[in-house]
Structure formats: structure tokens, C-alpha cells
Amino acid sequence: MLPFARVTVIGLGLIGSSIAHAVRANMPTVRVTGFDGDADVRARARAIDLCDDVADGAGAAVIDADLVMLCVPVGAIGTAAEAIADDLPADAVVSDVGGAKASVAAAMRAALPAATIVPGHPVAGTEQSGPDAGFATLFKGRWCILTPDGDTDPAAVMRVSTFWERLGAEVEIMDARHHDLVLAVTSHVPHLIAYSIVGTASDLEEVTQSEVIKFSAGGFRDFTRIAASDPTMWRDVFLNNREAVLEVLQRLTEDVTMLQRAIRWGDGDALFDLFTRTRAVRRSIIEQGQDDARPDFGRPHE
């Protein structure tokens, strides 16, 4: 039982192109139509045969869809939803993959007041972007969070849920505001700090850029991977999850200040206690299959 027969993906970056690959790999009879606002991306998607069809307009792309996935940066969701409003079939389900959910759900609802909307967020990705970055197994073993409101048709939620499970994901349903707080902790603030620390390192007068790069294997290089993620996507996430990001950032600042004080006053026990506690979190993440158990993420040492 396929949850949908004709899936349209609007926005063919890392996530959109991975959905196209994953649908083809896991539900080969489903027809996948793609559209991207960038003509170069459309041309590239055609060249690599990403979808069954790449449409030249958003309206044409959705005209016979039963699922429309909006895979654009969260700041562009409203515009993308408006662009499909006139042509969206009445029985189609609209979903998205945005990293902030309360503001995105409001933008989709405003543009598509009569549509069946099931906002979603697959917690998966790499630092790469664009139509060539996608691959079929990106969602395998990862979690996808759906944030329907109380009025959403439960049958539609179930179909979107099944869709993600068919792509290899596990599904959790939660309130949009709670999603935004959870992701502020597990994704948004880590990205902000990574971007920030790479910026700080680049700006130091006493340490050259060449030194930062040479000696990056001491830990810094891990932060540069995260800080190589798509700038537009991340700008939009921060602007659209302001409240939760600022709250978690405030907590982090307090905790860093506590560590700063422990270092200044030579309080080794405070440092040791924290450094011991954090190891347990890593163990749980590996036990639950959310990261690679091999040392150094399995980086080659040859």
C-alpha cells in the first residue's frame, strides 16, 4: 500500500534531491515530479535524471500531485506555497522539510488556507548542498518529526508518516513549538557556535589562517564541517526560530561562563565532573544508532 502515487518535490537541493532518489529506490512505481526556482538547478536535475519529470513552473509541477513536499529554505516557504496555490489539487497533501516548524506552518497555512498541511522535518543532512548532493539513503535510521496541529486530518498525518517510513526514517509527532526548542538544542545552537568559532579563529591577529588550517585536527576541523553548511538555509533557520535559539544560547552562555570561571580559579573538579558526565551522552547516541561507533567518525588514518 503506497501512501502516495504522485509526489512533487519543490526545491531540488540536498534534501529535495535525496527525497527524489529515496522515492525511486524505495517506491519505484511512484511518479516523482520536481521543480526548482533556479533554472540551472532544473537543468542539472534533468541532466542527472533526478525525477521522472522536471517542470518549468511550480503550478505545472503540482497539478496532478497527491503529495507536495516543499524543500526550500524556511524563509522561502511562504513564497513557494503561494506559487502552488492556484494549481494545487483539492485532495493533495502538502508537507515540507523545514528546520523551524512554528513559523513555517503559519506561512504555509496563510498561503494555502484550504489545503491539508502536515509540516515535517527529517533530522538528517550533510554539509553539502545542491541537486548533486542528494542520495537515497540519507534518511535511513534517522528521525523525521511531524508537527500537525489539532485540526489536521489524522489520515493525512498517517500517510505522510508512512511515506517517511518507506524512505527508511522513524517518525515522531510533536507540537511545533516543542520541535523548535528541541532542534534549537540538537541542531541550531550547535551550528551557530560552529559558525562562530570558525569566524573567531579566522579573525585572530596573532594566529595565521595557515596555522588554523594546519593544526585543525586538534578538534577545530569538526566545527568547519558544520560551518560549511548552506548559508541561506541556516540564515533562515535562525531568523525563523529566534525565540528558542536565543533561549538555548542564553543557557549555553551561562554554562560557558561557569567553565570560564572554573578555569580562571583553577577549579579542576568542576571541569572533571562535566567532562565525565558528557561521555555518557555519547555512549547513548551510539547505542541508539544515531552515530558511528568507530573512532573519529571512521575517518581514514592512512
Add this chain to the structure above:
Amino acid sequence: MLPFARVTVIGLGLIGSSIAHAVRANMPTVRVTGFDGDADVRARARAIDLCDDVADGAGAAVIDADLVMLCVPVGAIGTAAEAIADDLPADAVVSDVGGAKASVAAAMRAALPAATIVPGHPVAGTEQSGPDAGFATLFKGRWCILTPDGDTDPAAVMRVSTFWERLGAEVEIMDARHHDLVLAVTSHVPHLIAYSIVGTASDLEEVTQSEVIKFSAGGFRDFTRIAASDPTMWRDVFLNNREAVLEVLQRLTEDVTMLQRAIRWGDGDALFDLFTRTRAVRRSIIEQGQDDARPDFGRPHE
């Protein structure tokens, strides 16, 4: 031309055991003697045949060495140097692998006033620790920094340099204080922030530990790898590189505050500019062979 014929490794954790493996792999005629203050570690080192000989005392371990590598946490370097003082051959070279160099060099000099000392720091590692964590290729393609002072015999510096090159590392020589600032940026502050963010996430009342773990693939899991590093080693690094760590941390705090303000006031351009600039740093690190070019550090997506 081997730089040394009889190498003694004091401290058989990740770095010490990796040196033992690497010497055997790259200079098989060199005799490697090991010692560790922990009897369980000595027993384990014997069981896995890590060295040609595992001594039961630090003095006995160095008695015929021509290179002694102190591979203990930087807070224990002074004690380790004192323990070998009576038995160290007059012509032996003493080196170390500590992540902070000014304080460590002073501690070694105080304990061994007449010895030839070439402080060193291989910028390499994984989040694992202990005698089973070591492997022969850990230093391959990584940099090792030597911080001799102006009085050090240049021939000894050259021999230690050749030793590291034979293990696959590239060598750079710099002033100890400069090393401590460079590493504060590329290693110490990234570790402190990673430890801190994992602690902050664990302490939030509104987000459960289970949620933090499930949704860690959004970026958080990368920080947990770094925050799983050895607590004793890292406590000692922070207590022994106080000044540089606090200076870089202050810079980072200012930069994070700037980003916080940009988010609060909706200044998307400031965010976008930084997020674009940081991508170039990642590119350079990959071009110079200091990280894996594959998406997501090559993590499997199956």
C-alpha cells in the same frame, strides 16, 4: 639513519600506545620500552604485546633509553619527570606530547635541570583513550609541533624532528607561548565549547535526554564525539593553558554575542556573510589534507 635506537614511552594511553605501534611499524629495529603508573594498564600492554618490554618502574624503563617520551596528562608531567630523574642516562633526549607547552616545559625543566629536553605536541588523536586505543597510523599526515627554547641543542631538535617524520608526521617548530595560543584556537576552546554544549543540552528541563539523543543527527552528535575525550587529559590542558584559553574564549563570547544580537534584530545579512566566509576555511582544510572530503566525514548512510 635512525634518530634513536632505544625509545621509552612513559604513559601508555592513546598517544603513548600509538607511538609504540608506530615505531614498530616504521622503525622495526628500534627497541621500545613502556611504562605506565597504572598496573592494569601495564598488564594490558603486556597482554597485547604493545612494547618489546614493559617495565615495572619508571626508573627501570629509562635506564638505557636514548629517547624518553612522556605521554602522560600535562598535569602529571612534573611527577613523571621526577620519577625518571635518577635513572635517566646523561645523553638521553626527553620529549613529551602534552597539549599545553609553556607550563609543561617549565615542569620538565624543573624536574630535569641537566637533561636535553625537546618539548613536543603531535596534533592528532581520537575520542578514545587507553592502551587499546592506539594505532600505528595516528600521526600520518598530521602535524607535530616542537617547542625547544633557545638553549636546546639543535642536534637533539633535529633527531626528535626526524623521529616524528619517520612516524609519518610533518614537523613545525615554534615558540611555546605561540603554540599555546594556536592550540587554544584550534583545539582547546573547541573542546571546551563541545563539553559545554553537551552539558547544557543534558540540563534543559523542557527537553528530555531521550529527545536530545534521538535528534542528535542535526549537528549535536558531532559535539558529543569531542566531548567523549579523556576527562583527566582535558582538565589538565585547561588548567595548564589558562591564559590563552581565556583570551580566545573571550573573543568567541564577543562574536557569539554579535550573532545573538543579529538574530534578535533579524539582521540576516550579518548571518549570511559569516556563514559564507566560513565555507572557505573548510575548503582549505580539505585541500591541505587535514580532513576527509567525503560528506559527513564519510559516515555510513546505510
